[in-house]
Amino acid sequence: MSRGRAYGGPFAEVQKFADVVLGGCKKSLQFLNTYFDLCVLTVLIKTAPAGPMVRLRPEIVRRLVEEVAAAVGGGDRERIRNAMLKRAGEMMAQLRRELGDSAPSEAYVAKLAELFLKKLEA
Amino acid sequence: MNADSVAKSARRFCHQNMGSMHGEALDVFREGLRRFLTEGGYAWVEHPGPPPPSGVKILKNAHPPRTAERLCEEGFPLVYIAAVRRRDSSTPLEEACLRGEAVCYVYGDVEWAPELEDKCRPVTFYVDLKEEKKALEALLLYIARTRSLPWIAFNRDVLKVVGLCDAAPNICLTEEAVAKKVEAMKKQLAPQRLEPPKSPTVETSPDDTANVTAESDDTAETTTKNKGAAVDIDKPHAPAARLDPAVLELVRRCCGEECVSRLLACHE
Numbered sequence: 528m529s530r531g532r533a534y535g536g537p538f539a540e541v542q543k544f545a546d547v548v549l550g551g552c553k554k555s556l557q558f559l560n561t562y563f564d565l566c567v568l569t570v571l572i573k574t575a576p577a578g579p580m581v582r583l584r585p586e587i588v589r590r591l592v593e594e595v596a597a598a599v600g601g602g603d604r605e606r607i608r609n610a611m612l613k614r615a616g617e618m619m620a621q622l623r624r625e626l627g628d629s630a631p632s633e634a635y636v637a638k639l640a641e642l643f644l645k646k647l648e649a
Numbered sequence: 650m651n652a653d654s655v656a657k658s659a660r661r662f663c664h665q666n667m668g669s670m671h672g673e674a675l676d677v678f679r680e681g682l683r684r685f686l687t688e689g690g691y692a693w694v695e696h697p698g699p700p701p702p703s704g705v706k707i708l709k710n711a712h713p714p715r716t717a718e719r720l721c722e723e724g725f726p727l728v729y730i731a732a733v734r735r736r737d738s739s740t741p742l743e744e745a746c747l748r749g750e751a752v753c754y755v756y757g758d759v760e761w762a763p764e765l766e767d768k769c770r771p772v773t774f775y776v777d778l779k780e781e782k783k784a785l786e787a788l789l790l791y792i793a794r795t796r797s798l799p800w801i802a803f804n805r806d807v808l809k810v811v812g813l814c815d816a817a818p819n820i821c822l823t824e825e826a827v828a829k830k831v832e833a834m835k836k837q838l839a840p841q842r843l844e845p846p847k848s849p850t851v852e853t854s855p856d857d858t859a860n861v862t863a864e865s866d867d868t869a870e871t872t873t874k875n876k877g878a879a880v881d882i883d884k885p886h887a888p889a890a891r892l893d894p895a896v897l898e899l900v901r902r903c904c905g906e907e908c909v910s911r912l913l914a915c916h917e
Binding site for chain 1: 708709710711712713716796797798799800801802818819820822824827828830831834835838904905906907908911
């Protein structure tokens with residue numbers, strides 16, 4: 528579900544796409560399970576900075592992950608949250624290895640968007 | 650790795666990276682663009698002033714004008730590109746754009762707006778696209794690479810001109826198409842709820858926090874392991890080795906292709 532955020536800038540559209548996918552991730556545990564990587568990428572895209580010169584913010588990622596886990600998790604909420612955070616961390620670590628420490632935050636968002644679309648297609 | 654250390658490590662790397670729209674980066678972009686155009690054999694001119702107002706926008710959404718204010722205050726120029734396909738090659742590039750005698754593809758990090766006129770120092774590179782498709786494609790590629798932009802950020806009409814929508818349809822997806830896709834994904838899952846798996850599910854270790862277990866009231870689903878695929882986000886499907894094909898088929902049916910690939914990656 529959209530959180531009513533106004534998007535702008537080059538990543539606006541992919542963030543709208545992420546809104547749509549996030550709806551699925553929050554709706555059923557089965558969807559989240561089956562498309563786990565896509566859902567984690569969705570969270571990362573959704574929480575990516577909307578403007579230039581803005582850093583990626585892990586605490587915002589955590590908040591959205593908690594929202595997703597609360598929506599579908601039931602008793603498993605904490606485990607789902609941990610799994611998603613862990614996967615998000617792994618993905619970001621891999622991107623850092625690929626892009627290097629000096630890459631701007633835009634490069635990370637661009638790569639996340641690329642992976643998101645690839646997963647969506649698969 | 651627990652959630653705290655993940656967050657800590659993500660925070661550390663985030664603090665080390667700054668956006669590429671810092672003033673120095675804009676100067677570097679301008680220098681690099683001059684070099685790229687010269688080495689690429691383009692005919693081009695650099696004009697102080699904003700981009701032509703009636704051009705076809707290369708990006709779907711540039712950053713909003715207010716984001717440029719600080720850079721402008723610091724004295725950095727706003728760089729624009731107008732890639733021009735003229736009907737009459739004798740008309741100067743800038744004039745052809747202004748008079749509407751050319752198709753002008755316009756790029757800028759920041760959307761130009763009249764309120765920036767007093768504060769900012771825009772500069773526009775007019776580039777002659779003689780062989781439209783190839784020249785435009787190379788320019789788009791340069792922009793995507795140097796500005797760290799995914800193709801999805803580019804205007805579909807411009808991507809269509811260079812044939813990128815045919816080559817990679819997912820970069821030209823619309824919001825409606827994504828909504829349809831998600832609906833189809835949901836529908837694909839729906840019947841599985843009525844058919845619990847008939848054989849035992851894939852075994853996983855209970856203490857692996859990377860697992861997401863699906864055990865809702867009306868659903869008996871497989872548990873998937875995320876461990877093996879974790880290191881490679883984009884890992885292609887691994888070949889089916891030693892696992893029972895019937896189990897793989899069951900996992901595929903109940904949990905989807907992604908589960909199979911995760912299971913295979915984990916099993917390796």
